[in-house]
Amino acid sequence: MNSGQASSVSLTRRLILSAAVLMSFFLGLTGLALDRAFVNSQLAGQSERLFIRVFNLLSVAELDDITLSLPRFLREDRFNSRESGLIGIVLDADRQSAWESQSSEWFTELEWLRAKPNLDAGGEEFGAYGAYVYQRNGFVWEDASGQDRYFEFWVLEDAEPFNRSIQTFRRQLWGGLGAVSLALLLVMFLVTVWGLKPLRQLTLHLNQIRTGHADQLLGRYPTELTPLTDSLNQLLKAEQNQRERYRKAMADLAHSLKTPLSVMRTLSVAEQTTLNEQVDRMDQIVRYQLQRAVTDARSGPVLGQRCDLHAVLVRLGTALEKAFRSEDKVLDLPENGTTLFVAMDSNDVLEVLGNLIENGFKYGRSVISVSYQQRTDEPNMLLVHIDDDGPGLSDLAREQVLTRGKRFDTIQPGHGIGLAMVNDILASYRVELKIANGPLGGARFSLTLPIAH
Structure with missing residues (x-):
């Protein structure tokens, strides 16, 4: 356990302890104020009662010449x-006793009374003193x-x-204030437990x-937690997207390396130039896929990008043709007239x-054709078509073939990644890939690429 965990205190305990301290302070002050007010009121009442007596x-005292007399019995x-x-x-x-009530027989503090100085006329x-209060x-x-x-x-009256x-x-x-304090602490505990319930719910969901x-x-x-939960969901979504992007990048990398490896398998020892080209292509693919893996989102074409389409x-x-030389298939390309550039990254075009x-090449029987032309509208x-003379794709297959990992045959090797990767790249350029039946009897893949000027 680290020091942070060792010194941590639960929010519930922290709130209850804070409430107990504040409650003790304010209820203590309230109790002292009430106690002082009651004592003062009792003293005032006692003084008034003694003053009346x-x-x-x-009212019954009479002055005879120089002698003050009061009845013996009152x-x-x-x-x-x-x-x-x-x-x-x-x-x-002279501080001498002029009269004493019958109840003063057991009074022993008379000397103390005599020792006090005289009051002014009309003074009180x-x-x-001792066990008595006096007026x-x-x-x-x-x-x-x-x-x-x-x-x-x-x-004087017994105190x-x-x-x-x-x-x-x-x-x-103090008994009442103590009971109120306990009741308030209990209510505070229940309110705290209820108030912190969303945090416990948040902890439960995070554990899930x-x-x-x-x-x-x-x-x-609650409204106060919504920014936090929204931020956490965004963070989780970003992390999931990042993980998915890395997974896709590794799958795309493996898929992209298949063609150069297939070519290399068909090469003889004498074809060193072609071998070097494929090694360079593999190095280029690795760097390209790593760059895609660390990019959060593609925003389409960047100014200045140019790619020679015919090249x-x-x-x-x-x-x-070297990779599929054993299958006797032909790739029909347009004749190289005017050099034509598209506004895309060359690696993306590749x-x-x-x-x-x-x-x-995989699904065509003998001919694969690539054609392109500028759109009149x-x-x-530039409208580009890739046609083959294979079996083509059904309507259902056209809808699902672009899904990553989805394959519609088990004859040709693969993982159902290539077309999904194509769709991802084209989507970044806001280009739509269309699939239809082609003039050769197989599938036709059509896409419209931006021309670079």
Whole structure:
């Protein structure tokens, strides 16, 4: 396993981990904000309740000369019960106790209250100390002599219920957020699995292509993946075309070498010149087929291409008559009048005419004829006919004979490649090969070639 594979993390895990981190962060902030808001609201509510109790004490307080008096028993029973957790205390300006509720009997923090400084007149303070929350307010009365008297009212309440409510809220808050987080993670997991399903489908289809069960990506993919799948299909198609082109090139090469080899088999030791010509022809064929193999697509004639048609026909006739000398067949060529050039690569012309004439030698009984003439409707085009006196081709055979690998006889040697190769080359020049019955009784192959000027 390489380092890239060792450190790879699945997209599902990556998305879930990212979602968990982001969810923890935002839900954590939300929980803290809700917790702070609840605590503040509870503190405000507690302060308001204690403030109301302070004013309840103030409402029953009376100043007799210089002494402040409150009833020993109050309407709110909790002030009268020792274990109620609600305590009322009044301190004077000297921080001495002016009045204490019945519930303060077990209160042990009186010294702490006395140690705090006096408030301003009308001042108030809310806070917590020990096991209590408290509210204190400072008030000033004018006594009989017109002097101001300061008194400080304290109401303290056991903080246990307050703390318990906050703890209960926090348990419910964080428990609820935890449950929501798990539910959201589960939903996120399901959504991720569903969202990444096309990628798993893509992987499955790629494995099918790798194992040879498919040749392209099939099925419908999301819009975001369509450019990728289209590009992959184009790449696969290009690779298949390249492989097919190499296969065809090797088959074409083998087919093209057959004629020179056949000629060489018929040569005697004394015919060294002809032997050298065929060796040169084989070398030329190899280079030509290799060049075709590395070309993606042919785009037709290239400016400046010229091929002497008659010279090619003479060269082919000489080679084929030697290859088929034992069969007593004659190649009838036009007389060499005016030199005529066609706007095609000479190697292409050799391949096309060589295969067509060789087929005439294979299937013709005694005569193979090549004729050509300028078309009257298109003066720049040359109509070429290759005829033989063989059995000809049926209508079905004419439709299928140009298919690569398709043969209609088992008498003559071959692989059904030659005519398909001819058709491929002519198609690159946008030239159509037509097959019909010829004047000699056999097949007629007709093609229109561009004339070079």
